[in-house]
Amino acid sequence: MDDKTKKTFFEKIYNEIFPIVIKVSYHITKDMDAAQDVCQDAFIKLYHRVENFPGVEDAKFWLIRVVKNLSFNYLEHEKVKNRAFDKMKHIPSFTDDTGEKQLLKKEAEEKVNQALEQLPENLKAPIILREFGGMNYKEIGAALGISESNVKIRIFRAREALGKLLPVGEVYVP
Amino acid sequence: MCPDVEILSSFYDDELEDSQRQIVKTHVDSCPHCQKKMAELGLISAAIHAEEEPDFQMAKVNTWNNIMDIIDREEQKATKVNFWQRRFQISFPAAAALVAAFIAVLSFSVITFYMGKHTTSSPASPELNMTDASDTLLNDDDNIFDSSAIEFDIPATISNFVHAGEPLLIKEVDFRSNNGKK
Numbered sequence: 061m062d063d064k065t066k067k068t069f070f071e072k073i074y075n076e077i078f079p080i081v082i083k084v085s086y087h088i089t090k091d092m093d094a095a096q097d098v099c100q101d102a103f104i105k106l107y108h109r110v111e112n113f114p115g116v117e118d119a120k121f122w123l124i125r126v127v128k129n130l131s132f133n134y135l136e137h138e139k140v141k142n143r144a145f146d147k148m149k150h151i152p153s154f155t156d157d158t159g160e161k162q163l164l165k166k167e168a169e170e171k172v173n174q175a176l177e178q179l180p181e182n183l184k185a186p187i188i189l190r191e192f193g194g195m196n197y198k199e200i201g202a203a204l205g206i207s208e209s210n211v212k213i214r215i216f217r218a219r220e221a222l223g224k225l226l227p228v229g230e231v232y233v234p
Numbered sequence: 235m236c237p238d239v240e241i242l243s244s245f246y247d248d249e250l251e252d253s254q255r256q257i258v259k260t261h262v263d264s265c266p267h268c269q270k271k272m273a274e275l276g277l278i279s280a281a282i283h284a285e286e287e288p289d290f291q292m293a294k295v296n297t298w299n300n301i302m303d304i305i306d307r308e309e310q311k312a313t314k315v316n317f318w319q320r321r322f323q324i325s326f327p328a329a330a331a332l333v334a335a336f337i338a339v340l341s342f343s344v345i346t347f348y349m350g351k352h353t354t355s356s357p358a359s360p361e362l363n364m365t366d367a368s369d370t371l372l373n374d375d376d377n378i379f380d381s382s383a384i385e386f387d388i389p390a391t392i393s394n395f396v397h398a399g400e401p402l403l404i405k406e407v408d409f410r411s412n413n414g415k416k
Contacts, residue, residue, distance in 0.1 A: 074301075078294050083287075092288045100297050104304055169285045176282070190247065191282050197249050216243040222278050 061111040070110050073119045074103060080120075081127040083192040088131035088184070089138075090173060098130040124193070124203040128185050175225035179218055186211050187218035236268055237261060246275045 061069070078099065085095035102123055106113075113119040176184060189200045197211040204211070237245075237258055244250050245258045262268045315321075324332075 074298060078297065079290060082290050082293055082297075086288065086290075092293065096293050096297050096300075099293075100300055100304075103297070103301050107301070107305055165284070168281065172281050172285060187282075191279060197244075197247070212244055212249065213240065215247070216240040219243055219275060219278055220239070222282070223274060226278065226281055 066107075066110055070103075070107055073106065073110070073113075073116050073123075076116055077120050077123050078103075080193045080195070081123055084124065084188055085127050085131045087176070087188050087192045088128065089134050091134075091138075094134050094138075095131070098127055098134060102126045102130060121199070121203045124189065124195075125205070128189075128204070132181055132185075171226060175222050178225060179221055183214050183218040183221060186214040187222070190215055236265060239271060242268060242271050243275060246272060246279075 081102065082095055082099050085098045086092060089095050089098065105126060106119060106123055110119070113122065176188075179187070185204060186200050189195045189203065190197075193200075195203070197208045197215070200211045200215075201208045206214075241250070241254075241258060242262075245255065245262070248255075250258060262272060
């Protein structure tokens with residue numbers, strides 16, 4: 061594969077996969093800068109071995125796995141780093157926005173984030189890939205290296221856990 | 235009988251096989267309990283998606299530019315080769331000329347080396363009796379390069395000079411003046 065073909069193929073993968081992986085990484089890390097860094101690192105890794113992938117689909121599954129791992133690594137690193145500040149982090153801050161709707165929305169976002177945060181990695185990854193990556197069970201299985209039936213169970217368990225953590229009716233849905 | 239929530243979850247994601255999907259759909263359409271469960275699944279999904287998302291399009295452009303910058307820098311670094319690792323090209327005629335010149339210099343130095351060895355083998359000191367040695371050299375061709383075959387006759391004493399560690403000429407003058415005084 062010459063340099064020009066390599067760059068064209070890489071650009072094609074980037075355009076197709078970036079919108080998925082950035083969402084996945086953002087919803088795991090909850091930090092846009094971190095998500096961008098994670099995606100950047102993953103794509104640079106991909107560029108160095110892009111000729112090993114026969115098609116966009118293979119590169120997609122590989123990338124999703126790498127992005128997922130890097131995002132969880134980041135999260136773990138941040139958790140250790142911020143353990144001392146955890147209490148401060150959860151003190152509600154006063155904002156200028158006093159609109160009831162905005163307040164409810166913020167509260168709901170906070171609850172959803174907390175609920176997602178409490179999910180273990182093996183449940184969080186499939187539900188994020190399903191909800192934000194728009195991937196079907198087969199694709200999720202290929203990306204995470206698990207069977208389709210395993211994906212089905214994990215997604216169901218994630219929903220079950222979220223249902224308990226987010227009592228439906230209490231959470232504001234716009 | 236109501237289907238398991240796990241099946242409803244798959245039904246919600248449209249992941250059931252055609253035959254199963256039809257059965258579940260018929261049931262859910264007529265079962266208020268399953269309809270409630272389906273609504274709950276919908277609410278969970280809506281709650282997850284309720285959060286306002288950042289500008290991913292902007293991130294796509296920025297990240298692409300960053301990646302290209304990094305790759306370009308890496309490629310530039312890779313092409314910059316250390317002086318001692320650099321490859322150089324030389325044309326065939328130039329290489330042949332170099333080899334020929336090297337051979338010429340080598341053969342010239344070998345010839346001069348052996349010729350020099352022949353000429354330096356006859357010492358020029360007048361005090362040494364060389365007649366026997368040169369005869370041996372001329373007569374014995376086999377021992378031409380054998381230095382042990384050369385014999386020198388070094389006289390035990392040199393007349394008129396006294397060895398006293400001083401220049402001999404001055405010593406002789408001193409000797410004469412001393413004689414005169416006497």
